[in-house]
Amino acid sequence: PVRMVVPFTPGSATDVIARMIAPQLAERFGQQVVVDNRPSAGGTVAGGIVAGAPPDGHTLLLASSVFAGSAALYPKLPYDTLRDFTGVTQIGSTPMVIGTAPASGIKSVRELIALAQQKPGQVNFGSSGIGSGTHVGGELFKMTAGIDVIHVPYKGTAPSVIAVLSGEAHLTYSSIPTALPYIRAGRLRALGVTTAKRWPSLPNLPAIAESLPGYDSGTYYGMFFPKGTPQAIITRLNSEVNRILQDGSIKNTLEAQGMAPSSGPPAKFAERVKKEYDDWARVVKAAGLKVE
Numbered sequence: 001p002v003r004m005v006v007p008f009t010p011g012s013a014t015d016v017i018a019r020m021i022a023p024q025l026a027e028r029f030g031q032q033v034v035v036d037n038r039p040s041a042g043g044t045v046a047g048g049i050v051a052g053a054p055p056d057g058h059t060l061l062l063a064s065s066v067f068a069g070s071a072a073l074y075p076k077l078p079y080d081t082l083r084d085f086t087g088v089t090q091i092g093s094t095p096m097v098i099g100t101a102p103a104s105g106i107k108s109v110r111e112l113i114a115l116a117q118q119k120p121g122q123v124n125f126g127s128s129g130i131g132s133g134t135h136v137g138g139e140l141f142k143m144t145a146g147i148d149v150i151h152v153p154y155k156g157t158a159p160s161v162i163a164v165l166s167g168e169a170h171l172t173y174s175s176i177p178t179a180l181p182y183i184r185a186g187r188l189r190a191l192g193v194t195t196a197k198r199w200p201s202l203p204n205l206p207a208i209a210e211s212l213p214g215y216d217s218g219t220y221y222g223m224f225f226p227k228g229t230p231q232a233i234i235t236r237l238n239s240e241v242n243r244i245l246q247d248g249s250i251k252n253t254l255e256a257q258g259m260a261p262s263s264g265p266p267a268k269f270a271e272r273v274k275k276e277y278d279d280w281a282r283v284v285k286a287a288g289l290k291v292e
Helices: 013-029 041-051 066-073 109-118 133-145 157-165 176-184 231-246 248-256 266-287
Strands: 002-006 033-037 059-064 085-100 124-127 150-153 171-175 189-193 218-226
Touching: 002 013, 002 041, 013 033, 013 059, 013 085, 013 176, 013 218, 013 231, 013 248, 041 059, 041 066, 041 085, 041 218, 059 066, 059 085, 066 133, 066 266, 085 109, 085 133, 085 157, 085 176, 085 231, 085 266, 109 189, 124 133, 124 157, 133 150, 133 171, 133 266, 157 171, 157 176, 171 176, 176 189, 218 231, 218 266, 231 248
Parallel strands: 002 033, 002 059, 124 150, 124 171
Antiparallel strands: 059 218, 085 171, 085 189, 085 218
């Protein structure tokens, strides 16, 4: 079987994509593709598993942009992010969303910023864990708005949403695929998407940048093999994933969950990974973040 290692919990956006892609690949390859969730340390545990696996095409990593940024947060990684992996393809991208419970009374990003200014250090936001994309995106929001909001890490995006619904946390900085069912059910109030402009599949939800000019933070998802994987295997997986993303039902399902399918050659994906690597380094340094 092919082992698809996912750095986050079941129900997370990365997991949703993996479980959508895995059966399609299994059918095309004629062999089992197993999704293996290994959530911990901002994805570095999963990264270490894949970096140390034989480069024979039987172990791959399906990760979000947090994978590229982990080097800025973790000083002693068991691998070199840019050297020890080969990018296969980007699968899709999505903004994140800031959400709160309707009972909080917060109805907009402007109201949130005003409340945080009135009560510094008394408002908290939940993320999917220390060093996660939702954590760093939330820190960027704090920096851009100039507010003091307390970060509360959870063991995945879904638990951070549940914490808001239960009243344990004030806000969740969440991936759209995880938050969307609660938003549609009216249980979670979305204040804005994190991309610079409104997201096509959620046109009525404002971009945070409309209230906080200059703010822009999104997430991409992609596949990696260990370094040394034969080019023929990389090319084959890239080709098959690109074909899967062109399938109407898969494309519609991803878009319905707030994702924009996006594929392309490995070289293009490598450029995106390098950019994210550099961008995270700047935010982490400016915010003084560090994970031991």
